[in-house]
Amino acid sequence: MAYEKLKKDYFIAVIGGSSISDSLYNIAYKVGWWIAKRKCILINGGCSGVMEASSKGAKDAGGLTVGILPGKEKDEANDFVDIPVPTGISEARNAIIVNMADGLIAVDGEYGTLSEIAFALKKKKPIVGIKTFDFKEIHKVDSPKEAVKKIIELINKRK
Protein backbone atom coordinates (compact mmCIF):
# COMPACT_ATOMS: atom_id res chain seq x y z
CA MET A 1 0.00 0.00 0.00
CA ALA A 2 1.68 3.16 -1.17
CA TYR A 3 1.28 6.33 0.87
CA GLU A 4 -0.46 8.18 -1.94
CA LYS A 5 -3.34 5.73 -1.74
CA LEU A 6 -3.94 6.11 1.96
CA LYS A 7 -6.72 8.64 1.80
CA LYS A 8 -8.84 6.34 -0.34
CA ASP A 9 -8.84 3.68 2.37
CA TYR A 10 -11.32 3.28 5.19
CA PHE A 11 -10.55 4.16 8.77
CA ILE A 12 -11.95 1.50 11.08
CA ALA A 13 -12.02 2.05 14.83
CA VAL A 14 -11.70 -0.85 17.21
CA ILE A 15 -13.13 0.01 20.61
CA GLY A 16 -13.11 -2.01 23.83
CA GLY A 17 -11.79 -2.25 27.36
CA SER A 18 -8.24 -1.50 28.45
CA SER A 19 -8.03 -4.58 30.66
CA ILE A 20 -9.21 -7.83 29.11
CA SER A 21 -8.93 -11.63 29.24
CA ASP A 22 -6.54 -13.62 27.03
CA SER A 23 -9.37 -14.87 24.87
CA LEU A 24 -10.63 -11.33 24.22
CA TYR A 25 -7.05 -10.21 23.52
CA ASN A 26 -6.89 -12.90 20.87
CA ILE A 27 -10.18 -11.80 19.32
CA ALA A 28 -9.11 -8.13 19.23
CA TYR A 29 -5.75 -9.15 17.76
CA LYS A 30 -7.47 -10.92 14.91
CA VAL A 31 -9.84 -8.02 14.29
CA GLY A 32 -6.77 -5.78 13.85
CA TRP A 33 -5.13 -8.37 11.64
CA TRP A 34 -8.13 -8.54 9.30
CA ILE A 35 -8.47 -4.76 9.17
CA ALA A 36 -4.93 -4.54 7.83
CA LYS A 37 -5.42 -7.47 5.48
CA ARG A 38 -8.44 -5.72 4.01
CA LYS A 39 -6.25 -2.62 3.40
CA CYS A 40 -8.00 -0.47 5.95
CA ILE A 41 -6.37 1.78 8.52
CA LEU A 42 -6.87 0.92 12.18
CA ILE A 43 -7.70 3.61 14.71
CA ASN A 44 -8.21 3.21 18.41
CA GLY A 45 -7.43 4.84 21.75
CA GLY A 46 -3.77 3.83 21.66
CA CYS A 47 -3.67 2.29 25.15
CA SER A 48 -3.75 -1.27 26.53
CA GLY A 49 -6.20 -4.18 26.27
CA VAL A 50 -8.33 -4.23 23.12
CA MET A 51 -6.39 -1.23 21.83
CA GLU A 52 -3.00 -2.90 22.13
CA ALA A 53 -4.23 -6.25 20.82
CA SER A 54 -5.86 -4.84 17.71
CA SER A 55 -2.83 -2.62 16.95
CA LYS A 56 -0.48 -5.59 17.29
CA GLY A 57 -2.65 -7.63 14.96
CA ALA A 58 -2.74 -4.85 12.38
CA LYS A 59 1.05 -4.41 12.50
CA ASP A 60 1.65 -8.17 12.17
CA ALA A 61 -0.44 -8.03 9.00
CA GLY A 62 1.56 -5.06 7.64
CA GLY A 63 -1.07 -2.38 8.31
CA LEU A 64 -1.03 1.17 9.58
CA THR A 65 -2.25 2.07 13.07
CA VAL A 66 -3.37 5.36 14.60
CA GLY A 67 -3.72 5.87 18.39
CA ILE A 68 -5.88 8.75 19.63
CA LEU A 69 -4.37 9.11 23.10
CA PRO A 70 -5.98 10.67 26.18
CA GLY A 71 -2.74 12.22 27.47
CA LYS A 72 -0.25 14.78 26.15
CA GLU A 73 2.74 12.54 25.46
CA LYS A 74 3.32 10.26 22.48
CA ASP A 75 5.10 7.67 24.64
CA GLU A 76 1.80 6.85 26.32
CA ALA A 77 0.97 4.85 23.18
CA ASN A 78 1.40 1.08 23.13
CA ASP A 79 4.28 -0.34 21.06
CA PHE A 80 2.12 -1.02 18.00
CA VAL A 81 0.90 2.49 17.27
CA ASP A 82 2.44 4.12 14.18
CA ILE A 83 0.72 7.49 14.46
CA PRO A 84 0.23 8.48 18.09
CA VAL A 85 -2.03 11.54 18.51
CA PRO A 86 -1.55 12.85 22.06
CA THR A 87 -4.76 14.84 22.39
CA GLY A 88 -4.38 15.88 26.02
CA ILE A 89 -8.17 16.01 26.30
CA SER A 90 -8.62 12.84 28.34
CA GLU A 91 -11.80 10.77 27.83
CA ALA A 92 -13.21 13.49 25.61
CA ARG A 93 -10.89 12.03 22.98
CA ASN A 94 -13.46 9.28 22.51
CA ALA A 95 -15.44 11.77 20.42
CA ILE A 96 -12.43 12.19 18.08
CA ILE A 97 -12.12 8.44 17.55
CA VAL A 98 -15.76 8.37 16.44
CA ASN A 99 -15.41 11.47 14.24
CA MET A 100 -12.49 9.83 12.46
CA ALA A 101 -14.00 6.37 11.97
CA ASP A 102 -15.89 5.34 8.86
CA GLY A 103 -17.13 2.42 10.95
CA LEU A 104 -16.50 0.87 14.36
CA ILE A 105 -15.97 -2.62 15.72
CA ALA A 106 -16.70 -3.02 19.44
CA VAL A 107 -15.07 -5.90 21.28
CA ASP A 108 -16.34 -6.39 24.82
CA GLY A 109 -15.91 -3.03 26.54
CA GLU A 110 -16.82 -1.13 29.66
CA TYR A 111 -18.22 2.35 30.12
CA GLY A 112 -15.54 4.14 28.11
CA THR A 113 -16.53 1.93 25.19
CA LEU A 114 -20.17 2.72 25.85
CA SER A 115 -19.44 6.44 25.45
CA GLU A 116 -17.90 5.70 22.05
CA ILE A 117 -20.89 3.59 21.05
CA ALA A 118 -23.17 6.45 22.13
CA PHE A 119 -21.27 9.01 20.03
CA ALA A 120 -21.29 6.60 17.06
CA LEU A 121 -25.03 5.96 17.36
CA LYS A 122 -25.63 9.72 17.51
CA LYS A 123 -23.63 10.20 14.31
CA LYS A 124 -25.28 7.16 12.69
CA LYS A 125 -21.93 5.51 12.00
CA PRO A 126 -22.07 1.74 11.39
CA ILE A 127 -21.09 -0.44 14.35
CA VAL A 128 -20.32 -4.15 14.47
CA GLY A 129 -20.08 -5.87 17.84
CA ILE A 130 -18.47 -8.95 19.33
CA LYS A 131 -19.51 -9.73 22.92
CA THR A 132 -20.39 -6.09 23.59
CA PHE A 133 -23.30 -3.87 24.65
CA ASP A 134 -26.67 -4.70 23.16
CA PHE A 135 -28.27 -2.03 20.97
CA LYS A 136 -30.46 -2.80 17.99
CA GLU A 137 -28.20 -0.67 15.74
CA ILE A 138 -25.14 -2.82 16.56
CA HIS A 139 -24.63 -5.68 14.12
CA LYS A 140 -23.63 -8.70 16.15
CA VAL A 141 -21.10 -11.09 14.67
CA ASP A 142 -19.23 -14.11 15.98
CA SER A 143 -15.77 -13.91 14.48
CA PRO A 144 -13.09 -11.26 13.80
CA LYS A 145 -13.05 -12.05 10.10
CA GLU A 146 -16.80 -11.67 9.87
CA ALA A 147 -16.65 -8.42 11.86
CA VAL A 148 -14.28 -6.80 9.38
CA LYS A 149 -16.21 -8.12 6.38
CA LYS A 150 -19.47 -6.79 7.81
CA ILE A 151 -18.16 -3.34 8.73
CA ILE A 152 -16.66 -2.81 5.25
CA GLU A 153 -19.99 -3.87 3.74
CA LEU A 154 -21.87 -1.39 5.94
CA ILE A 155 -19.44 1.43 5.14
CA ASN A 156 -19.72 0.72 1.42
CA LYS A 157 -23.49 0.84 1.62
CA ARG A 158 -23.34 4.25 3.33
CA LYS A 159 -20.94 5.95 0.89
Next chain:
Amino acid sequence: MAYEKLKKDYFIAVIGGSSISDSLYNIAYKVGWWIAKRKCILINGGCSGVMEASSKGAKDAGGLTVGILPGKEKDEANDFVDIPVPTGISEARNAIIVNMADGLIAVDGEYGTLSEIAFALKKKKPIVGIKTFDFKEIHKVDSPKEAVKKIIELINKRK
Protein backbone atom coordinates in the same frame (compact mmCIF):
# COMPACT_ATOMS: atom_id res chain seq x y z
CA MET B 1 -27.65 32.47 48.87
CA ALA B 2 -24.61 34.72 49.01
CA TYR B 3 -21.84 34.31 46.46
CA GLU B 4 -19.27 33.40 49.08
CA LYS B 5 -21.21 30.24 49.86
CA LEU B 6 -21.40 28.98 46.31
CA LYS B 7 -18.48 26.64 46.42
CA LYS B 8 -19.99 24.72 49.30
CA ASP B 9 -23.05 23.86 47.25
CA TYR B 10 -23.52 20.84 45.04
CA PHE B 11 -23.42 21.00 41.27
CA ILE B 12 -26.17 18.84 39.82
CA ALA B 13 -26.26 18.09 36.11
CA VAL B 14 -29.56 17.56 34.34
CA ILE B 15 -29.07 15.59 31.14
CA GLY B 16 -31.59 14.72 28.44
CA GLY B 17 -32.64 15.25 24.85
CA SER B 18 -32.68 18.58 23.03
CA SER B 19 -36.08 17.95 21.48
CA ILE B 20 -38.80 16.70 23.84
CA SER B 21 -42.54 16.47 24.43
CA ASP B 22 -44.48 18.96 26.56
CA SER B 23 -44.86 16.49 29.37
CA LEU B 24 -41.11 15.85 29.51
CA TYR B 25 -40.48 19.60 29.34
CA ASN B 26 -42.66 19.95 32.39
CA ILE B 27 -40.78 17.20 34.24
CA ALA B 28 -37.39 18.73 33.39
CA TYR B 29 -38.68 22.16 34.44
CA LYS B 30 -39.63 20.82 37.85
CA VAL B 31 -36.30 19.03 38.27
CA GLY B 32 -34.56 22.37 37.71
CA TRP B 33 -36.97 24.09 40.08
CA TRP B 34 -36.25 21.62 42.89
CA ILE B 35 -32.49 21.80 42.33
CA ALA B 36 -32.63 25.54 42.96
CA LYS B 37 -35.00 25.15 45.90
CA ARG B 38 -32.54 22.75 47.48
CA LYS B 39 -29.79 25.39 47.07
CA CYS B 40 -27.85 23.45 44.49
CA ILE B 41 -26.37 24.82 41.27
CA LEU B 42 -27.76 23.48 38.01
CA ILE B 43 -25.44 22.51 35.18
CA ASN B 44 -26.39 21.22 31.76
CA GLY B 45 -25.49 21.51 28.09
CA GLY B 46 -27.08 24.96 27.74
CA CYS B 47 -29.17 24.18 24.66
CA SER B 48 -32.87 23.36 24.05
CA GLY B 49 -35.24 20.64 25.32
CA VAL B 50 -34.40 19.20 28.73
CA MET B 51 -31.58 21.73 29.04
CA GLU B 52 -33.82 24.74 28.51
CA ALA B 53 -36.64 23.39 30.65
CA SER B 54 -34.46 22.62 33.64
CA SER B 55 -32.68 25.98 33.40
CA LYS B 56 -36.01 27.81 33.26
CA GLY B 57 -37.25 25.92 36.31
CA ALA B 58 -34.08 26.71 38.25
CA LYS B 59 -34.28 30.41 37.38
CA ASP B 60 -37.96 30.58 38.36
CA ALA B 61 -36.96 29.22 41.75
CA GLY B 62 -34.16 31.79 42.11
CA GLY B 63 -31.25 29.47 41.39
CA LEU B 64 -28.01 29.71 39.46
CA THR B 65 -27.55 27.93 36.12
CA VAL B 66 -24.43 26.95 34.17
CA GLY B 67 -24.54 25.93 30.49
CA ILE B 68 -21.60 23.95 29.08
CA LEU B 69 -22.10 24.76 25.40
CA PRO B 70 -20.84 22.79 22.39
CA GLY B 71 -20.10 25.89 20.28
CA LYS B 72 -17.80 28.87 20.60
CA GLU B 73 -20.34 31.66 21.20
CA LYS B 74 -22.14 32.51 24.44
CA ASP B 75 -25.31 33.47 22.57
CA GLU B 76 -25.86 29.82 21.67
CA ALA B 77 -27.13 29.39 25.25
CA ASN B 78 -30.85 29.34 25.98
CA ASP B 79 -32.33 32.35 27.78
CA PHE B 80 -32.12 30.80 31.23
CA VAL B 81 -28.38 30.20 31.44
CA ASP B 82 -26.52 32.52 33.82
CA ILE B 83 -23.01 31.23 33.18
CA PRO B 84 -22.59 30.15 29.56
CA VAL B 85 -19.33 28.27 28.94
CA PRO B 86 -18.75 28.20 25.16
CA THR B 87 -16.35 25.27 25.00
CA GLY B 88 -16.02 25.05 21.22
CA ILE B 89 -15.32 21.32 21.58
CA SER B 90 -18.68 20.07 20.32
CA GLU B 91 -20.09 16.83 21.77
CA ALA B 92 -16.83 16.25 23.63
CA ARG B 93 -18.17 18.85 26.06
CA ASN B 94 -20.34 16.09 27.50
CA ALA B 95 -17.24 14.90 29.37
CA ILE B 96 -16.92 18.35 31.00
CA ILE B 97 -20.53 18.27 32.23
CA VAL B 98 -19.80 14.95 33.92
CA ASN B 99 -16.47 16.13 35.38
CA MET B 100 -18.22 19.11 36.92
CA ALA B 101 -21.26 17.29 38.33
CA ASP B 102 -21.41 15.94 41.87
CA GLY B 103 -24.40 13.95 40.66
CA LEU B 104 -26.61 13.68 37.57
CA ILE B 105 -30.32 13.47 36.88
CA ALA B 106 -31.22 11.97 33.49
CA VAL B 107 -34.61 12.81 32.02
CA ASP B 108 -35.48 10.81 28.92
CA GLY B 109 -32.58 11.30 26.52
CA GLU B 110 -31.13 10.05 23.29
CA TYR B 111 -27.60 9.05 22.37
CA GLY B 112 -25.95 12.28 23.49
CA THR B 113 -27.43 11.62 26.92
CA LEU B 114 -26.18 8.05 26.75
CA SER B 115 -22.63 9.33 26.26
CA GLU B 116 -23.01 11.40 29.43
CA ILE B 117 -24.39 8.43 31.34
CA ALA B 118 -21.43 6.37 30.10
CA PHE B 119 -18.89 8.95 31.30
CA ALA B 120 -20.71 9.23 34.65
CA LEU B 121 -20.77 5.45 35.12
CA LYS B 122 -17.06 5.32 34.33
CA LYS B 123 -16.36 7.97 36.98
CA LYS B 124 -18.76 6.29 39.44
CA LYS B 125 -20.80 9.47 39.86
CA PRO B 126 -24.33 8.98 41.22
CA ILE B 127 -27.12 9.05 38.64
CA VAL B 128 -30.86 9.30 39.13
CA GLY B 129 -33.15 8.64 36.18
CA ILE B 130 -36.69 9.51 35.09
CA LYS B 131 -37.89 7.68 31.98
CA THR B 132 -34.33 7.16 30.73
CA PHE B 133 -31.86 4.42 29.78
CA ASP B 134 -31.86 1.34 31.96
CA PHE B 135 -28.62 0.57 33.80
CA LYS B 136 -28.50 -1.07 37.21
CA GLU B 137 -26.43 1.84 38.56
CA ILE B 138 -29.14 4.38 37.68
CA HIS B 139 -31.58 4.99 40.52
CA LYS B 140 -35.04 5.16 38.98
CA VAL B 141 -37.52 7.61 40.49
CA ASP B 142 -40.99 8.78 39.49
CA SER B 143 -41.09 12.47 40.30
CA PRO B 144 -38.85 15.54 39.96
CA LYS B 145 -38.99 16.23 43.69
CA GLU B 146 -37.95 12.67 44.48
CA ALA B 147 -35.17 12.85 41.88
CA VAL B 148 -33.56 15.84 43.53
CA LYS B 149 -34.01 14.41 47.03
CA LYS B 150 -32.42 11.12 45.94
CA ILE B 151 -29.44 12.65 44.13
CA ILE B 152 -28.58 14.85 47.12
CA GLU B 153 -28.79 11.80 49.37
CA LEU B 154 -26.46 9.85 47.06
CA ILE B 155 -23.98 12.73 46.84
CA ASN B 156 -23.98 13.11 50.64
CA LYS B 157 -23.27 9.41 51.05
CA ARG B 158 -20.30 9.68 48.70
CA LYS B 159 -18.60 12.70 50.29
Next chain:
Amino acid sequence: MAYEKLKKDYFIAVIGGSSISDSLYNIAYKVGWWIAKRKCILINGGCSGVMEASSKGAKDAGGLTVGILPGKEKDEANDFVDIPVPTGISEARNAIIVNMADGLIAVDGEYGTLSEIAFALKKKKPIVGIKTFDFKEIHKVDSPKEAVKKIIELINKRK
Protein backbone atom coordinates in the same frame (compact mmCIF):
# COMPACT_ATOMS: atom_id res chain seq x y z
CA MET C 1 -26.51 41.53 42.37
CA ALA C 2 -29.40 39.12 41.97
CA TYR C 3 -28.88 35.93 40.02
CA GLU C 4 -31.47 36.84 37.44
CA LYS C 5 -29.31 39.74 36.33
CA LEU C 6 -26.19 37.70 35.80
CA LYS C 7 -26.49 37.13 32.09
CA LYS C 8 -26.62 40.85 31.43
CA ASP C 9 -23.19 41.33 32.99
CA TYR C 10 -19.84 41.17 31.26
CA PHE C 11 -17.46 38.28 31.65
CA ILE C 12 -13.92 39.56 32.03
CA ALA C 13 -10.98 37.18 31.88
CA VAL C 14 -7.84 37.86 33.84
CA ILE C 15 -4.88 36.03 32.36
CA GLY C 16 -1.32 35.77 33.63
CA GLY C 17 1.33 33.50 35.06
CA SER C 18 0.78 30.83 37.70
CA SER C 19 3.88 31.78 39.66
CA ILE C 20 4.35 35.49 40.32
CA SER C 21 5.99 38.06 42.61
CA ASP C 22 4.19 39.67 45.55
CA SER C 23 3.85 42.94 43.71
CA LEU C 24 2.18 41.26 40.73
CA TYR C 25 -0.05 39.29 43.10
CA ASN C 26 -1.18 42.59 44.54
CA ILE C 27 -1.88 44.03 41.09
CA ALA C 28 -3.87 40.96 40.03
CA TYR C 29 -5.78 41.04 43.32
CA LYS C 30 -6.85 44.61 42.66
CA VAL C 31 -7.84 43.84 39.08
CA GLY C 32 -10.18 41.14 40.42
CA TRP C 33 -11.48 43.51 43.08
CA TRP C 34 -12.37 46.17 40.52
CA ILE C 35 -14.00 43.65 38.19
CA ALA C 36 -16.38 42.67 41.00
CA LYS C 37 -16.93 46.30 42.03
CA ARG C 38 -17.94 47.10 38.47
CA LYS C 39 -20.50 44.23 38.61
CA CYS C 40 -18.69 42.05 36.12
CA ILE C 41 -18.03 38.33 36.44
CA LEU C 42 -14.41 37.21 36.67
CA ILE C 43 -13.17 34.26 34.66
CA ASN C 44 -9.72 32.79 34.65
CA GLY C 45 -7.86 29.48 34.60
CA GLY C 46 -8.70 28.69 38.24
CA CYS C 47 -5.14 27.87 39.33
CA SER C 48 -2.41 29.77 41.26
CA GLY C 49 -0.59 33.07 40.75
CA VAL C 50 -2.51 35.71 38.80
CA MET C 51 -5.53 33.38 38.74
CA GLU C 52 -5.67 32.99 42.52
CA ALA C 53 -4.93 36.65 43.22
CA SER C 54 -7.63 37.99 40.91
CA SER C 55 -10.20 35.48 42.22
CA LYS C 56 -9.41 36.46 45.82
CA GLY C 57 -9.80 40.13 44.96
CA ALA C 58 -13.12 39.53 43.26
CA LYS C 59 -14.44 37.52 46.21
CA ASP C 60 -13.32 40.17 48.70
CA ALA C 61 -15.37 42.67 46.71
CA GLY C 62 -18.43 40.39 46.72
CA GLY C 63 -18.15 39.19 43.12
CA LEU C 64 -18.64 35.91 41.31
CA THR C 65 -15.68 33.92 39.99
CA VAL C 66 -15.43 31.19 37.36
CA GLY C 67 -12.36 28.94 37.00
CA ILE C 68 -11.83 27.11 33.71
CA LEU C 69 -9.55 24.33 34.98
CA PRO C 70 -7.09 22.23 32.95
CA GLY C 71 -7.76 19.04 34.93
CA LYS C 72 -10.76 16.82 35.57
CA GLU C 73 -11.38 17.51 39.25
CA LYS C 74 -13.09 20.53 40.80
CA ASP C 75 -10.75 20.50 43.80
CA GLU C 76 -7.89 21.60 41.56
CA ALA C 77 -9.40 25.10 41.76
CA ASN C 78 -7.97 27.68 44.14
CA ASP C 79 -10.07 28.59 47.21
CA PHE C 80 -11.64 31.64 45.60
CA VAL C 81 -13.36 30.01 42.64
CA ASP C 82 -17.17 29.82 42.90
CA ILE C 83 -17.81 27.97 39.66
CA PRO C 84 -15.02 25.50 38.90
CA VAL C 85 -15.23 24.03 35.39
CA PRO C 86 -12.96 20.96 35.29
CA THR C 87 -12.47 20.73 31.54
CA GLY C 88 -10.00 17.85 31.49
CA ILE C 89 -8.56 19.23 28.25
CA SER C 90 -5.34 20.63 29.69
CA GLU C 91 -3.84 23.77 28.10
CA ALA C 92 -6.42 23.60 25.33
CA ARG C 93 -8.78 25.07 27.92
CA ASN C 94 -7.14 28.43 27.20
CA ALA C 95 -9.32 28.59 24.09
CA ILE C 96 -12.44 28.23 26.26
CA ILE C 97 -11.40 31.13 28.51
CA VAL C 98 -11.10 33.31 25.43
CA ASN C 99 -14.40 32.11 23.93
CA MET C 100 -16.16 33.00 27.17
CA ALA C 101 -14.58 36.42 27.75
CA ASP C 102 -16.15 39.66 26.53
CA GLY C 103 -12.74 41.19 27.17
CA LEU C 104 -9.40 40.21 28.72
CA ILE C 105 -6.93 41.79 31.11
CA ALA C 106 -3.39 40.40 30.91
CA VAL C 107 -1.14 40.80 33.93
CA ASP C 108 2.46 39.81 33.31
CA GLY C 109 2.32 36.27 31.96
CA GLU C 110 4.44 33.60 30.37
CA TYR C 111 3.81 31.42 27.34
CA GLY C 112 0.46 30.05 28.52
CA THR C 113 -0.73 33.64 28.71
CA LEU C 114 0.70 34.27 25.26
CA SER C 115 -1.48 31.46 23.86
CA GLU C 116 -4.53 33.17 25.37
CA ILE C 117 -3.49 36.53 23.93
CA ALA C 118 -3.06 34.85 20.54
CA PHE C 119 -6.54 33.31 20.64
CA ALA C 120 -8.01 36.65 21.75
CA LEU C 121 -6.25 38.56 18.97
CA LYS C 122 -7.53 36.01 16.46
CA LYS C 123 -11.09 36.51 17.71
CA LYS C 124 -10.61 40.30 17.86
CA LYS C 125 -11.58 40.44 21.53
CA PRO C 126 -10.45 43.56 23.40
CA ILE C 127 -7.34 43.14 25.56
CA VAL C 128 -5.90 45.44 28.20
CA GLY C 129 -2.41 44.78 29.50
CA ILE C 130 -0.36 45.52 32.61
CA LYS C 131 3.34 44.62 32.34
CA THR C 132 2.64 41.98 29.71
CA PHE C 133 3.52 41.05 26.11
CA ASP C 134 3.74 43.90 23.65
CA PHE C 135 1.27 43.81 20.74
CA LYS C 136 -0.18 46.88 19.14
CA GLU C 137 -3.73 45.61 19.77
CA ILE C 138 -3.14 45.40 23.55
CA HIS C 139 -4.13 48.58 25.38
CA LYS C 140 -1.44 49.26 27.95
CA VAL C 141 -2.50 50.71 31.28
CA ASP C 142 -0.72 51.41 34.55
CA SER C 143 -3.22 50.54 37.27
CA PRO C 144 -5.79 47.85 38.06
CA LYS C 145 -8.59 50.41 38.31
CA GLU C 146 -7.70 51.85 34.94
CA ALA C 147 -7.48 48.36 33.44
CA VAL C 148 -11.04 47.50 34.41
CA LYS C 149 -12.37 50.89 33.35
CA LYS C 150 -10.66 50.56 29.96
CA ILE C 151 -11.79 47.00 29.26
CA ILE C 152 -15.43 47.85 30.03
CA GLU C 153 -15.16 50.84 27.72
CA LEU C 154 -13.74 48.66 24.94
CA ILE C 155 -16.43 46.01 25.41
CA ASN C 156 -19.17 48.64 25.36
CA LYS C 157 -17.81 50.06 22.13
CA ARG C 158 -17.89 46.62 20.54
CA LYS C 159 -21.44 45.65 21.48
Next chain:
Amino acid sequence: MAYEKLKKDYFIAVIGGSSISDSLYNIAYKVGWWIAKRKCILINGGCSGVMEASSKGAKDAGGLTVGILPGKEKDEANDFVDIPVPTGISEARNAIIVNMADGLIAVDGEYGTLSEIAFALKKKKPIVGIKTFDFKEIHKVDSPKEAVKKIIELINKRK
Protein backbone atom coordinates in the same frame (compact mmCIF):
# COMPACT_ATOMS: atom_id res chain seq x y z
CA MET D 1 9.78 3.60 4.22
CA ALA D 2 7.97 0.56 5.56
CA TYR D 3 5.11 1.01 7.99
CA GLU D 4 6.86 -0.85 10.76
CA LYS D 5 9.50 1.85 10.88
CA LEU D 6 7.09 4.74 11.24
CA LYS D 7 7.22 5.10 14.96
CA LYS D 8 10.97 5.61 14.89
CA ASP D 9 10.61 8.66 12.67
CA TYR D 10 10.19 12.24 13.77
CA PHE D 11 6.92 14.09 13.57
CA ILE D 12 7.53 17.63 12.33
CA ALA D 13 4.75 20.19 12.45
CA VAL D 14 4.57 22.96 9.86
CA ILE D 15 2.56 25.89 11.16
CA GLY D 16 1.49 29.06 9.36
CA GLY D 17 -1.41 31.06 7.98
CA SER D 18 -4.35 29.64 6.06
CA SER D 19 -4.26 32.38 3.44
CA ILE D 20 -0.86 33.19 1.98
CA SER D 21 0.98 34.64 -1.02
CA ASP D 22 2.34 32.53 -3.89
CA SER D 23 5.88 32.98 -2.71
CA LEU D 24 5.03 31.75 0.80
CA TYR D 25 3.08 28.84 -0.69
CA ASN D 26 6.21 27.89 -2.54
CA ILE D 27 8.33 28.09 0.61
CA ALA D 28 5.85 25.97 2.59
CA TYR D 29 5.68 23.46 -0.27
CA LYS D 30 9.43 23.01 -0.16
CA VAL D 31 9.46 22.67 3.62
CA GLY D 32 6.99 19.78 3.27
CA TRP D 33 9.04 18.30 0.45
CA TRP D 34 12.22 18.28 2.55
CA ILE D 35 10.44 16.84 5.58
CA ALA D 36 9.41 13.84 3.48
CA LYS D 37 12.84 13.56 1.86
CA ARG D 38 14.40 13.40 5.31
CA LYS D 39 12.01 10.53 6.19
CA CYS D 40 10.02 12.49 8.71
CA ILE D 41 6.25 12.60 9.04
CA LEU D 42 4.54 15.92 8.40
CA ILE D 43 1.81 17.14 10.71
CA ASN D 44 -0.21 20.31 10.42
CA GLY D 45 -3.71 21.69 10.82
CA GLY D 46 -4.97 20.06 7.60
CA CYS D 47 -6.53 23.18 6.10
CA SER D 48 -5.48 25.68 3.40
CA GLY D 49 -2.47 27.99 2.92
CA VAL D 50 0.74 26.85 4.60
CA MET D 51 -1.02 23.64 5.63
CA GLU D 52 -2.02 22.69 2.10
CA ALA D 53 1.29 23.73 0.58
CA SER D 54 3.43 21.75 2.99
CA SER D 55 1.20 18.67 2.67
CA LYS D 56 1.40 18.82 -1.12
CA GLY D 57 5.17 19.10 -0.96
CA ALA D 58 5.43 16.14 1.37
CA LYS D 59 3.18 14.00 -0.85
CA ASP D 60 5.15 14.92 -3.97
CA ALA D 61 8.26 13.66 -2.20
CA GLY D 62 6.56 10.40 -1.22
CA GLY D 63 5.95 11.24 2.43
CA LEU D 64 3.17 10.71 4.92
CA THR D 65 0.96 13.60 6.10
CA VAL D 66 -1.28 14.02 9.13
CA GLY D 67 -3.90 16.78 9.39
CA ILE D 68 -5.21 17.71 12.85
CA LEU D 69 -8.50 19.32 11.77
CA PRO D 70 -10.60 21.83 13.73
CA GLY D 71 -13.94 20.39 12.58
CA LYS D 72 -15.71 17.06 12.92
CA GLU D 73 -15.55 15.81 9.33
CA LYS D 74 -12.61 14.21 7.54
CA ASP D 75 -13.55 15.88 4.24
CA GLU D 76 -12.56 19.25 5.69
CA ALA D 77 -8.95 18.19 5.05
CA ASN D 78 -7.08 19.44 1.99
CA ASP D 79 -6.37 16.91 -0.77
CA PHE D 80 -2.88 16.10 0.43
CA VAL D 81 -3.67 14.80 3.91
CA ASP D 82 -3.27 11.04 4.36
CA ILE D 83 -4.42 10.83 7.97
CA PRO D 84 -7.13 13.37 8.70
CA VAL D 85 -7.93 13.68 12.42
CA PRO D 86 -11.27 15.51 12.75
CA THR D 87 -10.93 16.71 16.33
CA GLY D 88 -14.13 18.75 16.52
CA ILE D 89 -12.46 20.97 19.12
CA SER D 90 -11.88 23.98 16.89
CA GLU D 91 -8.81 26.19 17.55
CA ALA D 92 -8.08 24.20 20.69
CA ARG D 93 -6.70 21.58 18.30
CA ASN D 94 -3.59 23.74 18.03
CA ALA D 95 -2.54 22.28 21.39
CA ILE D 96 -2.74 18.76 19.90
CA ILE D 97 -0.48 19.70 16.97
CA VAL D 98 2.12 20.90 19.46
CA ASN D 99 1.75 17.82 21.72
CA MET D 100 2.35 15.59 18.71
CA ALA D 101 5.31 17.44 17.21
CA ASP D 102 8.92 16.59 18.00
CA GLY D 103 9.74 19.97 16.50
CA LEU D 104 7.97 22.77 14.61
CA ILE D 105 8.71 24.89 11.57
CA ALA D 106 6.79 28.19 11.42
CA VAL D 107 6.30 29.83 8.03
CA ASP D 108 4.85 33.31 8.20
CA GLY D 109 1.66 33.00 10.24
CA GLU D 110 -1.00 35.04 11.96
CA TYR D 111 -2.52 34.73 15.42
CA GLY D 112 -3.48 31.07 15.13
CA THR D 113 0.16 30.35 14.44
CA LEU D 114 1.13 32.51 17.39
CA SER D 115 -0.98 30.30 19.68
CA GLU D 116 0.91 27.26 18.41
CA ILE D 117 4.25 28.99 18.95
CA ALA D 118 3.11 29.87 22.48
CA PHE D 119 2.19 26.27 23.30
CA ALA D 120 5.48 25.06 21.80
CA LEU D 121 7.53 27.57 23.81
CA LYS D 122 5.68 26.49 26.96
CA LYS D 123 6.56 22.86 26.27
CA LYS D 124 10.14 23.80 25.28
CA LYS D 125 9.80 22.13 21.89
CA PRO D 126 12.32 23.25 19.26
CA ILE D 127 11.03 25.79 16.72
CA VAL D 128 12.57 26.94 13.46
CA GLY D 129 11.13 30.00 11.73
CA ILE D 130 10.98 31.46 8.22
CA LYS D 131 9.54 34.99 8.03
CA THR D 132 7.54 34.49 11.23
CA PHE D 133 7.11 35.95 14.74
CA ASP D 134 10.27 37.03 16.50
CA PHE D 135 11.09 35.20 19.75
CA LYS D 136 14.61 34.51 20.91
CA GLU D 137 13.82 30.77 21.18
CA ILE D 138 12.89 30.57 17.48
CA HIS D 139 15.82 29.64 15.25
CA LYS D 140 15.60 31.82 12.16
CA VAL D 141 16.61 30.30 8.84
CA ASP D 142 16.43 31.46 5.25
CA SER D 143 15.55 28.40 3.22
CA PRO D 144 13.21 25.38 3.45
CA LYS D 145 16.09 22.95 3.18
CA GLU D 146 17.94 24.67 5.98
CA ALA D 147 14.77 24.75 8.09
CA VAL D 148 14.35 20.98 7.93
CA LYS D 149 18.05 20.34 8.52
CA LYS D 150 18.03 22.63 11.55
CA ILE D 151 14.87 21.22 13.14
CA ILE D 152 16.16 17.63 12.86
CA GLU D 153 19.43 18.74 14.44
CA LEU D 154 17.56 20.40 17.31
CA ILE D 155 15.32 17.35 17.85
CA ASN D 156 18.35 15.03 17.84
CA LYS D 157 20.07 17.19 20.44
CA ARG D 158 17.00 17.00 22.66
CA LYS D 159 16.50 13.22 22.55
